[in-house]
Amino acid sequence: MSFEQLGLAPALLQAVQEKGYSEPSPIQAQAIPAVLSGRDVMAAAQTGTGKTAGFTLPLLQRLHESAPVHPHRLRALVLTPTRELAAQVAESVDTYGTHLPLKSTVVFGGVKINPQIAKLRRGVDILVATPGRLLDLHGQGEIDFSELEILVLDEADRMLDMGFIHDIRRILKLLPDQRQNLMFSATFANEIRSLTASILSNPVEVEVNPANATADTVEQWVYPVDKKRKGALLRELVIDHNWQQVLVFTRTKHGANRLAQQLDKAGLEAAAIHGNKSQGARTRALEGFKAGKVRVLVATDIAARGLDIAQLPQVVNFDLPNVAEDYVHRIGRTGRAGATGKAFSLVSADESKQLNGIQQLIQRHITREYVDGFEPEHDVPENAPLRRAHKPSKHAGKAKSGGQRQGNSGGNGNRNEGSRPPRRRRRSRAGSPSSSNGNRA
Numbered sequence: 001m002s003f004e005q006l007g008l009a010p011a012l013l014q015a016v017q018e019k020g021y022s023e024p025s026p027i028q029a030q031a032i033p034a035v036l037s038g039r040d041v042m043a044a045a046q047t048g049t050g051k052t053a054g055f056t057l058p059l060l061q062r063l064h065e066s067a068p069v070h071p072h073r074l075r076a077l078v079l080t081p082t083r084e085l086a087a088q089v090a091e092s093v094d095t096y097g098t099h100l101p102l103k104s105t106v107v108f109g110g111v112k113i114n115p116q117i118a119k120l121r122r123g124v125d126i127l128v129a130t131p132g133r134l135l136d137l138h139g140q141g142e143i144d145f146s147e148l149e150i151l152v153l154d155e156a157d158r159m160l161d162m163g164f165i166h167d168i169r170r171i172l173k174l175l176p177d178q179r180q181n182l183m184f185s186a187t188f189a190n191e192i193r194s195l196t197a198s199i200l201s202n203p204v205e206v207e208v209n210p211a212n213a214t215a216d217t218v219e220q221w222v223y224p225v226d227k228k229r230k231g232a233l234l235r236e237l238v239i240d241h242n243w244q245q246v247l248v249f250t251r252t253k254h255g256a257n258r259l260a261q262q263l264d265k266a267g268l269e270a271a272a273i274h275g276n277k278s279q280g281a282r283t284r285a286l287e288g289f290k291a292g293k294v295r296v297l298v299a300t301d302i303a304a305r306g307l308d309i310a311q312l313p314q315v316v317n318f319d320l321p322n323v324a325e326d327y328v329h330r331i332g333r334t335g336r337a338g339a340t341g342k343a344f345s346l347v348s349a350d351e352s353k354q355l356n357g358i359q360q361l362i363q364r365h366i367t368r369e370y371v372d373g374f375e376p377e378h379d380v381p382e383n384a385p386l387r388r389a390h391k392p393s394k395h396a397g398k399a400k401s402g403g404q405r406q407g408n409s410g411g412n413g414n415r416n417e418g419s420r421p422p423r424r425r426r427r428s429r430a431g432s433p434s435s436s437n438g439n440r441a
C-alpha cells in the first residue's frame with residue numbers, strides 16, 4: 001500500500017515524501033480513503049499510530065478540491081483537549097499543507113488572545129483549537145462558523161476525561177448542521193459511544209488492531225516530582241481525576257503502609273497489601289477495594305502479583321520498580337479489552353536509572369508531564385537515547401509481550417530519541433487546556 005494508492009493529490013504526496021514517510025501507517029491506510037469519501041469517520045487510534053496525518057492529509061485534500069465560496073474563510077475546525085496537542089496538530093497541518101494555498105492557525109488558552117485574534121482576522125481555512133479559547137474567541141465575535149465543512153475531534157476520550165463535554169456541546173450548537181465529522185479516540189468506551197451517536201452520522205468505523213494489545217491499550221505518563229512531594233501529588237491526582245478505584249504501587253512494604261495511612265488521613269479511603277500483612281487483612285483490603293469502599297489500594301509488586309482483580313482503569317507507580325520488567329507487569333493491570341488503561345509514574349530525580357531501564361525495555365520514551373505546583377526542584381535528567389539492540393533480560397519474553405512496541409504503527413517507534421519531550425503542564429480546571437498524552441516527536 002502506498003500513499004499514491006490512497007488517492008492523495010500530488011501536493012500532499014510531495015509533502016509526505018518530504019517528511020520521509022515511505023508508506024501509510026495502518027490507521028492512515030484506513031482513515032484516508034474514508035475521509036476522502038466524505039463520510040463521517042470514527043477512528044480508534046492512539047498517539048503514535050500516525051493518526052494526525054490520518055485526518056490532516058485527507059482534510060487538506062477535501063478543502064483543496066472544493067472551491068471555497070470565499071478564500072480563507074473557516075472551513076475546517078480541529079478540536080483538541082490540550083494546548084500541546086493543538087500545537088502539534090497545527091504543525092502537522094502546516095507541514096502537510098505546505099504546497100497548498102490553504103491557511104491555518106491555532107488558538108489555545110493560557111497565552112495572549114490578541115495575537116490570535118489578529119491571525120484570525122487575516123483569514124484562515126483551518127483552525128486548530130482547544131475548546132475554552134475557541135468559545136472565548138467566538139464570544140468576542142472573532143469566529144464565524146457559517147462556512148464550516150469539517151469538524152475533527154481529536155483525542156475525544158481525553159476531552160471527556162478532562163470535562164470538556166459541555167464546551168463541546170456548546171461548540172456543536174454553533175456549527176452548521178451540514179458538515180463532515182471525524183472523531184479520533186484512543187478508546188470507544190461507553191461514554192464516547194454516546195457522544196459519537198450524537199455527533200456522527202452513519203460513520204465509517206476505523207480501527208487498527210494493535211500488534212500488542214496490552215501495551216497499546218495503556219497510555220503512560222511520567223510525572224517528574226520531588227520525592228517528598230509524591231504523596232501530595234498522588235492525592236491531587238486522585239481527587240482531580242476523581243479516581244474511584246486506583247491501584248498504587250510502592251517499592252517497599254513500609255512505603256506502602258505509610259502511604260496508605262497518609263491517604264486515609266487525608267480522607268481518601270486507602271488500604272495497603274504486602275507480604276507482611278496477614279491473609280485476612282489482605283482479603284479485607286481487596287474486598288473493600290472491589291466493593292468500592294477502598295478507593296486506593298497500595299501494593300508492593302509481590303503482593304500485586306497474586307491479586308485477583310479485574311483490570312483497572314488506571315494504575316499509579318508511586319515508586320518505579322527496580323526491575324524494569326515489573327513495570328510492565330504493573331501496567332498490565334490496566335487497559336481492559338477495548339478500553340484504554342492509564343499508567344502514571346511519579347518519578348523523582350533519583351529514579352532516573354530505573355526510568356531509563358524501563359524505557360529501554362519498552363523501547364519508548366514515556367511522555368513527561370509537569371503538574372502545576374509540583375514542578376520538581378530537582379528535575380529528572382534527560383532521557384537517554386533508546387538503544388535499538390536492547391538486550392532482553394531473562395524475564396524479557398514475558399515482559400516484551402506486554403511491552404510498548406510500535407511495530408505496526410507506521411514505523412515510528414523510537415521517536416523522541418535523544419530529545420526531551422516538551423515541558424507539559426496539567427491544569428485541573430475544566431475548560432483550560434491541559435496536558436497531552438502525546439509522545440510525538
Ligand code: AMP
Pocket residue numbers: 020021022023024025028046047048049050051052053410411412415438440441
Ligand atoms: P501521531 O500518531 O499522529 O502522533 O504520529 C506519530 C508520529 O508518527 C509522528 O512523529 C509522525 O510524524 C509520524 N508518522 C506519521 N505517519 C507516518 C508514516 N506514514 N510513516 C512514518 N512516520 C509517520
